Amino acid sequence: MPSERLSGKRAPVKLLVILGLLWGPSCLPSDFSERHASRVEAYLAPPEAPPDAVYVKPDRALGPPDGRTVAVSRGSFVVLRFFRAVSNGPGPDLRVYELGPDGARARVAVSRDGARFVELPAVIEGPITEIDLDEAGLELVTHVRLRGLDDAGAEPGFDLDALEALH
Ligand SMILES: [Ca+2]
Numbered sequence: 001m002p003s004e005r006l007s008g009k010r011a012p013v014k015l016l017v018i019l020g021l022l023w024g025p026s027c028l029p030s031d032f033s034e035r036h037a038s039r040v041e042a043y044l045a046p047p048e049a050p051p052d053a054v055y056v057k058p059d060r061a062l063g064p065p066d067g068r069t070v071a072v073s074r075g076s077f078v079v080l081r082f083f084r085a086v087s088n089g090p091g092p093d094l095r096v097y098e099l100g101p102d103g104a105r106a107r108v109a110v111s112r113d114g115a116r117f118v119e120l121p122a123v124i125e126g127p128i129t130e131i132d133l134d135e136a137g138l139e140l141v142t143h144v145r146l147r148g149l150d151d152a153g154a155e156p157g158f159d160l161d162a163l164e165a166l167h
């Protein structure tokens, strides 16, 4: 039957369209993997936090800012990695997004190999902090570490939402 042959030829096309829609975005360099931290390398949760607390899930700091945060308090830290190296371009190179009006503070360190970190002198605080790699004396970094300095707020310490590469 001609109509059956016709439908038989169309089915694979429909299938390819559906697969293309499902797979297409992940096959392309996406905003997620290019510009924002894409992997958790290490996390030490706030010492007093219940292990099932939502704010001790470090993957909440991956991808673009979305209001989901991970807590980094005194005695805790997180190390996130970028899919590609962040370069030291003109002006600021990294942006740190925080959530919460609790005035929590943190220190940032950067690394190009995930082993040796250079901690920046500035204490960071507030919703957006821009960082210049000049301060670390590095031209390329792949890893960023945040170390909490206090336990301010209901979710203790600095509430990290996202990291963004500006170059
Ligand atoms: Ca710079």
Ligand SMILES: [Ca+2]
Binding pocket: 060, 061, 062, 064, 065, 066, 067, 068, 069, 160, 161, 162
């Ligand atoms: Ca987030």
